[in-house]
Amino acid sequence: MSRPLTARQQNVYDFIVKTMSEYGYPPTRAEIAKALGFRSPNAAEEHLRALERKGAIRIIRNTSRGIRLPAQETAERQELSSESTADSTTPSGLPVIGEVAAGSPVLAAEHIDRYCPLPSEYFTPKADYLLRVRGLSMKDVGILEGDLLAVHRTERVRDGQIVVARIEDEVTVKRFKRQGHNVQLLAENADFDPIVIDLRTQALEIEGVGVGVIRGGNGQALG
Template sequence: MTRPLTPRQQNVYDFIVKTMSELGYPPTRAEIARALGFRSPNAAEEHLRALDKKGAIRMVPGTSRGIRLPAMEAEAAESEPKAANAPETSAQGLPIIGEVAAGSPILATAHIDRYCPLPADYFTPRADYLLRVRGLSMKDIGILEGDLLAVHRTERIRDGQIVVARIEDEVTVKRFKRQGHTVWLMAENEEFAPIEIDLRHQALEIEGVGVGVIRGGNGQALH
C-alpha cells in the first residue's frame, strides 16, 4: 500500500479483509454497499477504484467478486506451502475434476476431465483445481449445476466457508460449521437439510475451500 487511505476507503478495505478472512472470497459491490450504508453498488465501485489506484487492492475486470488483496496474497504465499501431490498447473492450466471415484484421491488422473487455461493465481487464495458442481444444494448463493467451483487446497477451515468435503464415499460442496465434536455441512437451498457429522464416530475429510465460480464451465469467472 503506497498511499494513505481516507477513513471511508479504510472502512471498505477493512470490510474486504474481514470478508475474505471469514469466508475465503471477496464481497460483491452490492454486499459492500449494504454493509457500509452506501446508496448503491456504484458508490462501492468508486471506492474500489480508488483503492486499486492506491495499490491497496487489485481489481479483476468483468467479475462480480474480482477483488484481490496483494498483502494477503503475499502472507499466504509465505505461510502455506503448495499442497502435496497437487498437479502442476502452470503449463496446462487448472485441472477440471468430474466424477470422483469412492475412496480415491480427488486429484487422481482418472478424475481429470480436461484443463482450464486459467492461472492458479487468478483466484485468491490461488486455486489448485476446478470441481464440476452436481445438483442444486448451493443454488441460493449462485453455485449451480454444471458450474466449476475453484478450490484452494488447505486444512485451515473457518466457520462459514464454502468447502469441498468428503464424507465416506461422497464428495459434496457445502457451507462449513463446527461446534466441538460436531460439524454441520449446510446447504444454501431450503429444500436440503444440513448434514450433521459427529467427528468422534464419523470420518470427515476437507478437500479444500471454494475461492470462485466459473459459470456453467464456460469460462466466465465469478470471484
C-alpha cells in the same frame, strides 16, 4: 469503472473485494451493513446499486450474495480464451475435476476432464483445481449446476468458509460450521437440510476451500 466513486462507495467496494479475496465469495447486504455501520441492509443495497450504475460491480438478481466484479470477469475470460488454441498434448493450467469415484483422491487422473489455462495465482489463496458443481444446493451464493468451483487444497478451514468435503464416499460442496465435536455442512438453498456430523463417530475429510467460481465452466469467472 465509468465514473469515480464517492468515499463511502469506495469503502463498500473495498469491503467486497476483501471479502471475496479472503473467502472466495461476496458479502451479503447484511454483512456490508454490519461491517460499515449502516443502519440497515437497505442502505447497503443503495450503495450497491450506485456501484453498479458506475460500472464497479455487477448485481445478480435474487441471490443473497449476487455481487460480481466485472474487472475480474474480463481478466479471466481473456485467460480462458487461449484454451481453444492450447496444445492438448501438453496439459497445463488448472485440472478440471468431474465425477469423483468413491474412495479415490479428488485429483486422480481418471477424474480430470481437461485442463483450464488459468493461472492458479489468479485466486487468493491460489487454486489447485476446478471442481464441476453438481446440483443446486449452493444456488443462493451463486454457485450453480455446471459451474466450476476454484478450490485451494487445505485441511485448515474456518467457520463460514465454503468447503469441498468428503463424507465417507461422497464429495460435497457446503458451508462449514463447527461446534465442539459436531460439524454442520450447510447448504445455501432452503430446500436442503444441513448435514450434521459427529466427529467422534463419523469420518470427515476437507478436500479444500472454495476461492472463486467460473460460471457454467465457460470462462465467465466470478471473483
